[in-house]
Amino acid sequence: GESVGLHLPTLSVQEGDNSIINCAYSNSASDYFIWYKQESGKGPQFIIDIRSNMDKRQGQRVTVLLNKTVKHLSLQIAATQPGDSAVYFCAENGNFNKFYFGSGTKLNVKP
Amino acid sequence: NAGVTQTPKFQVLKTGQSMTLQCAQDMNHEYMSWYRQDPGMGLRLIHYSVGAGITDQGEVPNGYNVSRSTTEDFPLRLLSAAPSQTSVYFCASSYLTTGGSDEQYFGPGTRLTVT
Numbered sequence: 001g002e003s004v005g006l007h008l009p010t011l012s013v014q015e016g017d018n019s020i021i022n023c024a025y026s027n028s029a030s031d032y033f034i035w036y037k038q039e040s041g042k043g044p045q046f047i048i049d050i051r052s053n054m055d056k057r058q059g060q061r062v063t064v065l066l067n068k069t070v071k072h073l074s075l076q077i078a079a080t081q082p083g084d085s086a087v088y089f090c091a092e093n094g095n096f097n098k099f100y101f102g103s104g105t106k107l108n109v110k111p
Numbered sequence: 112n113a114g115v116t117q118t119p120k121f122q123v124l125k126t127g128q129s130m131t132l133q134c135a136q137d138m139n140h141e142y143m144s145w146y147r148q149d150p151g152m153g154l155r156l157i158h159y160s161v162g163a164g165i166t167d168q169g170e171v172p173n174g175y176n177v178s179r180s181t182t183e184d185f186p187l188r189l190l191s192a193a194p195s196q197t198s199v200y201f202c203a204s205s206y207l208t209t210g211g212s213d214e215q216y217f218g219p220g221t222r223l224t225v226t
Contacts, residue, residue, distance in 0.1 A: 034214060043115075043201050043217030044154070089153055097142065097161055097207075098169060099215070101153035 012108040019077040021105045023090035028071060032093035035064060035075045037086045038104070044089060047075070077107075085109045112137050115218035117202050123224045124192040132187040132221050134202030141207040143185040144169070144215065145177065147198040154201060160185055161207060192225045199223070 013019045025033070031052040036044035050057045050064045050073075057064050063076040073090050087104040094100050118133045136143065144159035146169075156169030160179040174196060176188040185204075189196060199222050203215040 041220075043203075043220050044215075045217070046214050049214055091154075097159060097167070098156055099144075100170075101146075101155070103151070103153045 009103070010106045010108065012110060013080050015080060015082060015109055015111050017080055019075075019080045019084070019107060019109075021075045021077075021088050021090075021107065023073040023075075023102050025071050025073060025090070025092045025094070025100075027092060027094040027100075028068070030092040030094040033064070033066060033073050034091045034093075034099075035062075035073075036089045036091065036101075037084075038089065039086045047088075080107075080109050082109050082111060114138065115202055115204055115216050117200075117218035117221050119221060120219070121222050123226065124189070125226055126192060126194060128192050130189055130192070132189075132200055132202075132223075134185045134187065134218060135183050136185075136202075136204040136216070137183065138204060138216065139182060140204035140216075141182070142213075142215075143179065143202065143204045145175070145185070145187045146201045146203065147171065147196075148201060148220075149198050157187065157200075189223075192223075194225045197223060197225045 034049040035047040038044045048059045048062050048064050061078045065074045087106050089101050089104045091099045091101045115136045141162050145157040146154035148154045155171050158177040160166045166177050199220045201220050202218040205213045205215040
């Protein structure tokens with residue numbers, strides 16, 4: 001099956017610092033990637049997406065970088081806030097209509 | 112819009128019992144899907160549908176059935192509950208684009224315990 005994994009299961013950052021969450025994927029045919037945020041007891045919430053014809057995409061305080069050569073995806077959060085504390089998942093649309101999720105990274109923001 | 116709604120929020124079943132988890136969306140999305148999330152893990156796709164009358168299997172379909180008689184509803188049936196099906200279940204929906212399914216909107220989840 002598909003494999004989407006994360007390098008760091010837990011990331012602790014100081015409020016105001018930038019955060020970088022990484023993700024590796026295994027299917028070179030994947031053409032669409034999404035980052036989700038999941039707060040405790042809630043469903044995943046869309047943060048930002050990127051298609052394989054792009055290397056970088058920016059949103060409000062968030063940037064996603066895609067490196068297809070090494071099959072790597074990252075999420076950068078600028079000026080991290082306590083409200084950013086959550087589990088972050090990357091997902092790839094590796095088989096047209098099937099999404100495969102990584103195991104998640106927990107982000108702790110220290111005040 | 113209510114978005115994606117799921118019922119019930121919590122459910123306890125005994126081994127061998129059957130039940131249906133309900134999912135509905137009011138965004139006229141073609142694509143709907145069911146995931147399960149086990150503790151400390153990511154989501155795994157159970158079944159999905161690209162439109163009324165069309166369903167297909169995901170990564171972990173065994174023990175579950177789905178149907179899609181309308182665009183709005185996508186119920187998930189557990190045929191004979193087993194303790195291994197203890198999990199949190201999420202329903203999601205999205206538009207379909209030429210590149211496949213798009214950003215998915217998730218429901219709040221159903222926490223199922225099988226004893």
